[in-house]
Amino acid sequence: MLDTLIKNAVVIPMTEPGLVLYGASVGVKDGKLVFVGEGEGEAREVIDARGRIVMPGLINAHAHTAMCVMRGYADDYTLQSWLFEKVFPVEARLDERAIVAGFTLGMAEMIASGTVSFSDMYFCQPAAAKAAERIGMKANLCNAVIALGDGYDFDADRAVIETRRLLPEYGGSGRIRADVAIHAEYTSPPDIWLRVHEWAQKYGVITHIHLSETRTEHEEAKARHGMSAAAAFEKYGVLDTPVLFAHGVWLEKEDMRILAAHGASVAHCPVSNLKLGSGVADVHAMKEAGINVCLGTDGACSNNSLDLFEEIKLAALLSKGKALDPTALPAYEALKMATVNGAKAQGRGGETGMLAPGFDADLIMIDTSKAHMRPLYDPIGAVVYSARGSDVCMTMVSGRVLYRDGKWLTLDIEKALREVEEYAVPIVKNGA
Numbered sequence: 246m247l248d249t250l251i252k253n254a255v256v257i258p259m260t261e262p263g264l265v266l267y268g269a270s271v272g273v274k275d276g277k278l279v280f281v282g283e284g285e286g287e288a289r290e291v292i293d294a295r296g297r298i299v300m301p302g303l304i305n306a307h308a309h310t311a312m313c314v315m316r317g318y319a320d321d322y323t324l325q326s327w328l329f330e331k332v333f334p335v336e337a338r339l340d341e342r343a344i345v346a347g348f349t350l351g352m353a354e355m356i357a358s359g360t361v362s363f364s365d366m367y368f369c370q371p372a373a374a375k376a377a378e379r380i381g382m383k384a385n386l387c388n389a390v391i392a393l394g395d396g397y398d399f400d401a402d403r404a405v406i407e408t409r410r411l412l413p414e415y416g417g418s419g420r421i422r423a424d425v426a427i428h429a430e431y432t433s434p435p436d437i438w439l440r441v442h443e444w445a446q447k448y449g450v451i452t453h454i455h456l457s458e459t460r461t462e463h464e465e466a467k468a469r470h471g472m473s474a475a476a477a478f479e480k481y482g483v484l485d486t487p488v489l490f491a492h493g494v495w496l497e498k499e500d501m502r503i504l505a506a507h508g509a510s511v512a513h514c515p516v517s518n519l520k521l522g523s524g525v526a527d528v529h530a531m532k533e534a535g536i537n538v539c540l541g542t543d544g545a546c547s548n549n550s551l552d553l554f555e556e557i558k559l560a561a562l563l564s565k566g567k568a569l570d571p572t573a574l575p576a577y578e579a580l581k582m583a584t585v586n587g588a589k590a591q592g593r594g595g596e597t598g599m600l601a602p603g604f605d606a607d608l609i610m611i612d613t614s615k616a617h618m619r620p621l622y623d624p625i626g627a628v629v630y631s632a633r634g635s636d637v638c639m640t641m642v643s644g645r646v647l648y649r650d651g652k653w654l655t656l657d658i659e660k661a662l663r664e665v666e667e668y669a670v671p672i673v674k675n676g677a
């Protein structure tokens with residue numbers, strides 16, 4: 246007996262370029278996909294997906310989810326003043342309750358716009374892990390080490406304490422996973438990188454790092470180390486275990502070669518990079534070099550949305566505009582960044598990001614009945630160029646429906662909104 250049988254769907258399995266299955270069925274049992282395309286069977290629930298696209302759930306490979314409490318709080322600043330004058334002072338005031346409130350709001354937004362799994366870098370991850378567990382999303386969680394100033398004490402650092410708590414419990418292969426993180430080249434010295442890298446080796450986890458986001462940052466790294474940040478991370482062995490870099494806007498050819506040689510991934514965050522005036526990453530060159538390029542939203546304080554459909558469309562458009570070539574980053578490739586490549590970057594290849602037997606049942610349904618989705622000549626093009634996060638009408642993670650027809654089934658949205666407004670917002674505003 247199947248748990249769920251989806252029938253009459255237009256399925257984009259993301260298993261091979263351009264493949265679309267019409268009038269297709271999807272069978273789900275014990276959280277896994279049993280068949281995709283053709284198949285029948287008794288099921289506890291049958292969903293008629295006529296007029297709907299079924300595809301893998303999206304993967305947000307770079308997020309600071311709890312920053313949703315600062316959505317719209319610091320628009321139109323440069324990255325340096327945004328970070329040091331606006332964001333860091335607020336973050337110093339945020340307590341665990343406020344962070345979990347923001348994290349929960351962000352999960353609500355991601356679930357409703359088709360994201361099933363995300364790589365999150367922030368504080369209070371042990372508490373966030375519990376919230377993600379309860380609500381049912383997949384998450385790779387890390388707390389980034391920032392080691393600035395002479396008085397820095399590694400053992401007393403909140404990020405270190407949390408990482409040490411998180412790793413033994415979540416350093417495996419579960420739905421919630423611990424990653425480790427170096428915030429960026431410019432926020433810690435190499436001896437700290439080595440200590441973070443030791444964790445990555447010991448627990449076999451991914452290291453998440455911001456890299457060459459702005460030109461200033463990229464140039465200052467070269468002045469500091471006599472080489473680029475990418476080369477410096479390579480020199481200290483950080484790239485010897487899997488690394489997920491965010492941004493990579495200013496990477497040079499040699500940096501790309503280094504990242505590709507070590508099998509590193511880059512989370513392209515086009516909205517955040519544009520909003521902070523950081524520039525436009527050369528996705529085409531990164532892909533040509535052999536880097537696994539995926540997509541991220543970054544935090545809601547520099548985006549201001551966690552809707553990955555915006556990133557997918559923008560990634561495709563920016564590549565075309567940058568190359569003066571409309572064939573650059575075709576729709577399927579853009580969609581692959583948000584699914585297959587994201588899964589790989591999270592260490593979840595073979596588990597999620599595709600619809601195929603044996604994969605986890607991490608899928609979304611997209612309503613194609615609205616005006617902006619009609620007519621539907623090419624479902625892949627429609628998802629990339631026409632769809633919005635709000636067209637998602639069902640989100641399923643490991644066979645469990647988290648969201649359907651405007652309703653969250655595993656979280657109380659009214660309570661989540663109230664908690665942000667009544668508890669977190671006053672803390673953000675305090676002293677601003």
Ligand SMILES: [Zn+2]
Pocket residue numbers: 307308309455491543544
């Ligand atoms: Zn970031």
